[in-house]
Amino acid sequence: xxxxxxxxxxxxxxxxxxxxLQGLGDEGGERFISSKELGEKAGVNSAQVRKDLAxxxxxxxQGVGYEVGYxxxxxxxxxxxxxxxxxxxxxxxxxxxxxxRYNLRRFAxxxxxxxxxxxxxxxxxxxxxxxxxxxxEIYPLGDIPVRIxxxxxxxxxxxxxxxxxxxxxxxxxxxxxxxxxxxAPVKLFVPSxxxxxxxxxxxxxxxxxxxxxx
Amino acid sequence: xxxxxxxxxxxxxxxxxxxxLQGLGDEGGERFISSKELGEKAGVNSAQVRKDLAxxxxxxxQGVGYEVGYxxxxxxxxxxxxxxxxxxxxxxxxxxxxxxRYNLRRFAxxxxxxxxxxxxxxxxxxxxxxxxxxxxEIYPLGDIPVRIxxxxxxxxxxxxxxxxxxxxxxxxxxxxxxxxxxxAPVKLFVPSxxxxxxxxxxxxxxxxxxxxxx
Numbered sequence: 001x002x003x004x005x006x007x008x009x010x011x012x013x014x015x016x017x018x019x020x021l022q023g024l025g026d027e028g029g030e031r032f033i034s035s036k037e038l039g040e041k042a043g044v045n046s047a048q049v050r051k052d053l054a055x056x057x058x059x060x061x062q063g064v065g066y067e068v069g070y071x072x073x074x075x076x077x078x079x080x081x082x083x084x085x086x087x088x089x090x091x092x093x094x095x096x097x098x099x100x101r102y103n104l105r106r107f108a109x110x111x112x113x114x115x116x117x118x119x120x121x122x123x124x125x126x127x128x129x130x131x132x133x134x135x136x137e138i139y140p141l142g143d144i145p146v147r148i149x150x151x152x153x154x155x156x157x158x159x160x161x162x163x164x165x166x167x168x169x170x171x172x173x174x175x176x177x178x179x180x181x182x183x184a185p186v187k188l189f190v191p192s193x194x195x196x197x198x199x200x201x202x203x204x205x206x207x208x209x210x211x212x213x214x
Numbered sequence: 215x216x217x218x219x220x221x222x223x224x225x226x227x228x229x230x231x232x233x234x235l236q237g238l239g240d241e242g243g244e245r246f247i248s249s250k251e252l253g254e255k256a257g258v259n260s261a262q263v264r265k266d267l268a269x270x271x272x273x274x275x276q277g278v279g280y281e282v283g284y285x286x287x288x289x290x291x292x293x294x295x296x297x298x299x300x301x302x303x304x305x306x307x308x309x310x311x312x313x314x315r316y317n318l319r320r321f322a323x324x325x326x327x328x329x330x331x332x333x334x335x336x337x338x339x340x341x342x343x344x345x346x347x348x349x350x351e352i353y354p355l356g357d358i359p360v361r362i363x364x365x366x367x368x369x370x371x372x373x374x375x376x377x378x379x380x381x382x383x384x385x386x387x388x389x390x391x392x393x394x395x396x397x398a399p400v401k402l403f404v405p406s407x408x409x410x411x412x413x414x415x416x417x418x419x420x421x422x423x424x425x426x427x428x
Contacts (some may be wrong), residue, residue: 007422014364015420043401061231080423087419106416114229115419126291144245154426155419166427187230187257190285195425197418201313202320204411205301205329205369207222208393209294211409212368 008062010052011079017040017049018075023114024068029177034065075101081114087154090168092122092138095183099157101131123164141168145175155179225293230256231263232289236326238282248279278412295328296364302367304382306352309397313344313373332365337378340366355382359389369393374398 006014020041024033035053042049053059056078060066063080076082089100100120108114120138122128127138134206139147147153156172158165158180165184172180179195182188185202220228235253238247249260249267258345267273267280270292274280290296303314312336320327334352336342341352353361361367370386372379372394379398386394393409396402399416 006281006424011421011424012417014424015417018420019417020401041401043403078424079420080426081420085419085423085426094312095316098308102309102415113416114423115416124243155329155422157415157419172240178303178426181418181422185233187234195422197422199413199415199418201316201371201413202327202329203226203229203233204395204413205299205371206232206293206295208395208409208411209299209328210220210225210228210292212294212299212392 006055010055013044013048013052014056014075014079015041015053018072018079018081021068021072021075030094031068033064033068033071038066062064068077076112081112083112083114084116085155086118086151086153087155087157088119088121088144088147088151089117089157089159090121090141090144090172091158091184092120092124092127092132093159093163096120096122096157097158099159099183100136104133104135115155118153119147121147121168141171143192144171148172148175153177155181157183158183158188159183220269224269225421227256227258227262227266227291228270229288230291231266232286232295235282235286235289245282246279247282247285249274252280274275290326295326297328298330299328299369300332300365300367301329301369301371302335302337302358303331303335303371304355304358304364304371304379304386305372305398306334306338306346307373310334310336310371310373311346313371313397314350318347318349329369332367335361336383347419355385358385362386363381363393364387367391371393371395371397373397 034047039046039049059071059074081146089096100117102119107116117136120132120136121141121144122138123141129141131137156177158168160168162185165186166188169188169190173190173194179200182195183199190196252261253260273285273288280327294426303310314331317331321330331350334346334350335355335358336352337355345351370391372382374382376399379400380402383402383404387404387408395411395413397413399414404410
């Protein structure tokens with residue numbers, strides 16, 4: 001049922017479909033949504049929705065659509081959103097602290113938010129030992145391997161300055177991290193079995209600027 | 215020389231090439247870089263580099279490569295990075311303030327950083343009238359159209375809560391914004407002539423989580 005080789009854009013849309021389905025709420029009784037309706041919410045056409053979902057199984061019924069609760073659970077399973085995923089953040093500066101709090105609050109508020117921030121790391125001795133929102137401790141960078149192992153951390157968010165990011169990525173990889181979301185404005189190199197996603201504000205802005213005057 | 219229809223992934227790589235070239239510094243004299251070398255830094259192969267650049271013109275010489283300073287200026291021109299682009303931010307919460315400061319600092323420090331934050335907007339009366347880093351004033355949402363016009367704002371960053379984001383996007387579009395970078399965890403709908411880029415932390419994490427256990 002799961003395919004390893006789903007294109008990245010499909011995975012991105014699946015994550016969006018899941019969010020949209022979760023936004024539909026849990027009213028009692030069965031509820032159906034058509035590929036057209038889901039597509040409209042996602043900004044793609046109905047054929048795309050059907051094609052994306054067909055990669056993973058047969059979730060809908062001809063002429064009826066998808067049962068919302070069922071499709072939601074299937075997508076949660078496909079995306080590993082049906083279990084808690086422990087994450088860490090490296091770089092407890094202003095951006096890192098904001099991203100940390102954002103995550104902590106969503107995890108506390110939303111029963112379906114799967115990402116639990118369990119550790120932060122920073123080089124600054126003044127920050128080490130302190131806690132973010134009285135919940136998540138800041139550890140020194142040298143603790144990365146032991147914390148990844150002991151806390152069962154699977155994914156990391158990097159919010160350190162550009163010049164420190166590759167070293168941090170190397171430490172995370174050596175410690176056994178499986179996936180990285182990188183906010184640092186620099187291209188990172190990681191082994192091919194590590195998933196890397198880029199969340200780079202200045203690169204996004206530069207991409208947008210291309211379309212100005214056009 | 216400019217093509218309107220370059221695929222988004224190409225534009226993204228151009229932005230990355232530009233950053234990499236800017237990272238090479240300004241040592242005196244002519245300096246050349248091969249498509250292989252540039253590709254290695256960008257994490258793509260040399261054929262991809264040549265293909266991407268060929269969409270916009272002939273920038274290199276066979277067997278010699280690209281002259282760094284020249285290619286950099288050409289890319290700056292293609293990406294509108296050769297002029298200051300005024301931007302605004304809507305939602306001066308924690309994430310918004312962090313993103314604002316990040317931008318202000320880069321603009322102050324880096325002579326090649328083209329994005330100048332000139333206004334913030336928020337609904338909170340306690341925030342309106344205050345300044346971020348003593349530089350950028352926070353205005354009420356109702357001021358969006360007049361500030362876009364008077365300050366020549368071309369792009370906007372949205373960091374409001376999900377439920378407020380579509381209304382904010384509508385106000386920005388009505389005010390004449392050309393491009394939007396959206397951090398709010400919600401799918402936004404804008405007219406097709408408006409460029410929209412998504413910087414959504416939870417969606418990025420959900421995408422990464424797909425690859426866990428695989």
